[in-house]
Amino acid sequence: MQVKKKICSGCNTEQYIWKRHLGEPYCKSCWSCHKSTDPTQKSTIIPKVSSKRKKLDDEYSKLRHRYLSERTLCEVKVTGCMMHATDVHHTYAGANRNVYYLIQSTWLPVCRNCHNWIHEHPEQSRELGYLK
Numbered sequence: 001m002q003v004k005k006k007i008c009s010g011c012n013t014e015q016y017i018w019k020r021h022l023g024e025p026y027c028k029s030c031w032s033c034h035k036s037t038d039p040t041q042k043s044t045i046i047p048k049v050s051s052k053r054k055k056l057d058d059e060y061s062k063l064r065h066r067y068l069s070e071r072t073l074c075e076v077k078v079t080g081c082m083m084h085a086t087d088v089h090h091t092y093a094g095a096n097r098n099v100y101y102l103i104q105s106t107w108l109p110v111c112r113n114c115h116n117w118i119h120e121h122p123e124q125s126r127e128l129g130y131l132k
Helices: 028-033 051-070 112-120 122-128
Strands: 017-021 024-027 087-090 107-110
Touching: 017 028, 024 028, 051 087, 051 107, 087 112, 107 112, 112 122
Parallel strands: none
Antiparallel strands: 017 024, 087 107
16 A cells, blocks of 8 residues: 655645644644644643752752852952852762752852862862862
8 A cells, every 4th residue: 555645734745644633634844843732632841850850959049049148259269250159169069969969068159260160170179179
């Protein structure tokens, strides 16, 4: 049995039909871009972060805001330091980071310039205690 090409409702060209929706034929290309208007159809959008991670990030955001309002000066002070802390540097990186994510004793208030320097010079940062 040979499949015949038919007119696609999406691009109005003669194509092999991939799917039909509400009686309308769509080619593979148009179907991939097709958004259903059927309210009974469930959305298959996968969230970028899990609900557990979202709760953790919301808690972190609150703690970070309070932490930076209490500690407004950069504690690293390398060449080109802007003095005003805008970032929170986590001294524990890699696999251990999630364990210490909300523990403020492992945080450092830093400016963007110093934060970049810490990550660009990991050996010196470890010696100075900025990375563990």
